[in-house]
Amino acid sequence: MKNKKILVCDDDQGILEMLELILEDEGYQVVIEPKSVNALKRIEQETPDLILLDIWMPVISGDQILRSLKSDTEKAKIPVFMYSASTDGKVIAKAAGADGYLEKPFDIEVLLANIDDLIKAYPMG
Amino acid sequence: MDYTQTGKKLDIDLLSKVMDATNTGIVITDNLLPDNPIVYCNPAFEEISGYSREEIIGHNCRFLQGKDRGQEQRAIIGAAIANGENCHVEIRNYSKTGKLFWNELYISPVKDDEGNVTNFIGIQNDVTLRKKAQLELEMNQADMEKKVEERTRMLKDNQEYLKSIVETIRESLLVMDKNYNILSANNHFLNTFKVSINETKGKTLYDLGNGQWNIPELKVMMEEILPTNNPVLDYEVEHEFPHIGKKLMLLNAHRIELEGQYKDWILLAIEDITDRRAIQQRKDDFLSIASHELKTPLTTIVGYMQMMNRLMPENASDKFKNVVDKTSRYVHRLNQLLGELLDVSRIQTGNIELHPEPFDFDRMVMETIDGIKAASPKRNIELVGKSGTNYNGDESHLVQVISNLLSNALKYSPENTTVTVQVNAISDFIKVSITDRGMGISHDEQAKVFDRFYRVGEIQRHYPGMGIGLYICQQIISNHGGTIWVESEKQKGSVFSFTLPVNR
Numbered sequence: 001m002k003n004k005k006i007l008v009c010d011d012d013q014g015i016l017e018m019l020e021l022i023l024e025d026e027g028y029q030v031v032i033e034p035k036s037v038n039a040l041k042r043i044e045q046e047t048p049d050l051i052l053l054d055i056w057m058p059v060i061s062g063d064q065i066l067r068s069l070k071s072d073t074e075k076a077k078i079p080v081f082m083y084s085a086s087t088d089g090k091v092i093a094k095a096a097g098a099d100g101y102l103e104k105p106f107d108i109e110v111l112l113a114n115i116d117d118l119i120k121a122y123p124m125g
Numbered sequence: 126m127d128y129t130q131t132g133k134k135l136d137i138d139l140l141s142k143v144m145d146a147t148n149t150g151i152v153i154t155d156n157l158l159p160d161n162p163i164v165y166c167n168p169a170f171e172e173i174s175g176y177s178r179e180e181i182i183g184h185n186c187r188f189l190q191g192k193d194r195g196q197e198q199r200a201i202i203g204a205a206i207a208n209g210e211n212c213h214v215e216i217r218n219y220s221k222t223g224k225l226f227w228n229e230l231y232i233s234p235v236k237d238d239e240g241n242v243t244n245f246i247g248i249q250n251d252v253t254l255r256k257k258a259q260l261e262l263e264m265n266q267a268d269m270e271k272k273v274e275e276r277t278r279m280l281k282d283n284q285e286y287l288k289s290i291v292e293t294i295r296e297s298l299l300v301m302d303k304n305y306n307i308l309s310a311n312n313h314f315l316n317t318f319k320v321s322i323n324e325t326k327g328k329t330l331y332d333l334g335n336g337q338w339n340i341p342e343l344k345v346m347m348e349e350i351l352p353t354n355n356p357v358l359d360y361e362v363e364h365e366f367p368h369i370g371k372k373l374m375l376l377n378a379h380r381i382e383l384e385g386q387y388k389d390w391i392l393l394a395i396e397d398i399t400d401r402r403a404i405q406q407r408k409d410d411f412l413s414i415a416s417h418e419l420k421t422p423l424t425t426i427v428g429y430m431q432m433m434n435r436l437m438p439e440n441a442s443d444k445f446k447n448v449v450d451k452t453s454r455y456v457h458r459l460n461q462l463l464g465e466l467l468d469v470s471r472i473q474t475g476n477i478e479l480h481p482e483p484f485d486f487d488r489m490v491m492e493t494i495d496g497i498k499a500a501s502p503k504r505n506i507e508l509v510g511k512s513g514t515n516y517n518g519d520e521s522h523l524v525q526v527i528s529n530l531l532s533n534a535l536k537y538s539p540e541n542t543t544v545t546v547q548v549n550a551i552s553d554f555i556k557v558s559i560t561d562r563g564m565g566i567s568h569d570e571q572a573k574v575f576d577r578f579y580r581v582g583e584i585q586r587h588y589p590g591m592g593i594g595l596y597i598c599q600q601i602i603s604n605h606g607g608t609i610w611v612e613s614e615k616q617k618g619s620v621f622s623f624t625l626p627v628n629r
Contacts, residue, residue, distance in 0.1 A: 014425035022432055085420035087467070091480060105424035105460055108431040 005029040007048035009039045011057045036060040055084035063096035079118040150249035175221035191219035209234040209242035227256035297395040305330040319368040373399045416467040479519040486516040505543040512555045526598045530559045538563025558622040566613040575599045
């Protein structure tokens with residue numbers, strides 16, 4: 001669990017700060033990115049063990065980022081967890097190939113449990 | 126007295142016998158005596174008047190009118206007597222017993238050689254029966270005329286009334302005969318479609334305005350109205366209409382008949398719901414966007430709330446713990462309300478999307494019960510039976526239904542009672558029943574609990590909410606092809622059940 005790095009990309013500062021606090025409290029190393037246009041570059045730089053992605057973001061949406069990741073053999077292996085306030089988010093996330101999804105407002109305990117499972121299952125870990 | 130006429134002397138005895146035998150009343154007055162008294166009357170007059178000869182002789186004839194002095198005929202008689210002329214009247218007279226009789230009276234003067242009026246002869250006939258019949262006839266006639274007049278006025282009033290309704294109503298109306306020829310169109314129709322009455326009346330519905338109503342589906346329904354008597358109800362037509370552009374119209378058509386006047390006519394009502402639909406769409410969009418926008422900050426709050434619980438120091442005061450606990454409960458409530466609002470906006474736009482996937486139905490029920498138990502640890506919830514089914518449906522929506530029914534069952538029953546969840550496979554259905562031992566729902570209210578925004582009256586005061594939970598449950602179940610219902614008895618409890626078809 002320790003030293004696992006999670007990258008969170010969300011255009012909402014409140015969510016970013018809250019997730020950073022909680023994930024750090026869990027013992028993760030957390031990188032936050034408020035601009036979806038920078039997401040791919042940050043992933044390249046940080047090589048996180050898991051990515052948390054909002055779906056609805058301006059300029060580039062979460063599912064577009066995910067599709068780009070999936071086209072890159074190396075990065076395609078990083079587990080991606082998505083969330084959204086929209087009810088059709090689940091379908092979009094699944095279609096884009098997300099490893100997990102929750103609808104906002106999500107239960108933190110459920111989110112943490114999901115993240116934990118994904119990181120344990122991640123082969124590169 | 127000299128009874129000579131044309132120089133021929135008549136036999137007085139004979140004459141007197143004739144007068145005795147006739148059934149016509151005859152009186153003779155002496156005009157030369159004061160007040161023109163009766164000097165002779167025959168037996169028929171006694172018969173008619175009911176008075177005896179002794180009571181008649183010496184009286185003026187007016188005694189026959191009793192107190193009935195206001196008759197215009199009296200003036201005629203008065204004038205004839207004053208001028209010594211003939212007269213013929215029908216006058217109301219009264220017999221000795223006070224009984225009214227109509228007297229047809231002829232009065233003739235008798236003059237001497239100098240032309241002075243010496244006597245008057247009054248010939249009287251009781252014409253009461255004839256008069257009565259005549260009066261009745263007149264009255265009937267007058268009555269009839271009045272009735273005819275009244276009916277005509279009523280018909281006219283009714284027509285005016287109907288016309289004013291037809292013209293006032295904010296809906297386009299067309300009346301057609303059985304061949305769909307337009308018999309009439311109201312002004313609202315003409316104004317809405319910007320056409321004249323000449324372009325409309327006499328044409329068939331399908332020929333109107335470039336065949337704009339010539340829609341196969343509508344045609345089938347219209348053609349079924351007369352043979353089957355099935356009306357067309359709330360049929361929506363979206364069409365690019367000449368003059369007015371693209372509009373959404375709501376059509377209703379019925380067969381109409383007025384006995385003896387017409388039958389097999391069709392009334393078509395056309396309502397333009399373009400604006401209404403657009404407003405509804407904007408409202409739904411707003412509701413949807415607003416609740417989405419609210420969800421993001423709420424997610425942050427929920428996250429921090431959970432952090433507060435995690436970070437709570439062991440030695441924190443009860444007061445502080447209580448405040449944190451209350452805050453999380455109300456954040457949870459706010460979250461629920463937002464969810465309901467979103468559900469409503471989705472359902473209203475018909476957007477309640479199901480994402481069916483096969484899942485273990487019994488596991489889902491168990492997990493849902495566990496979730497509710499965690500929130501109300503004091504309550505006893507028992508699970509009876511199982512479906513043994515891998516059901517293909519929208520799991521998260523069905524969780525929502527069971528949670529909702531369970532929360533209601535807990536909310537509306539005393540803490541020391543048990544809530545039972547019964548799950549069974551019945552034929553090719555899954556049946557779930559949730560039974561509480563609570564206050565129950567009266568029969569009247571059972572029919573309404575699934576209505577949107579309906580809250581059982583007395584409950585609103587104790588348990589505020591939006592009253593859409595059961596409405597949403599019903600929508601979710603019916604979208605799965607199932608049914609949901611309630612059976613309940615006041616003070617004994619309620620059973621909410623739903624069924625889901627397994628092979629859909």
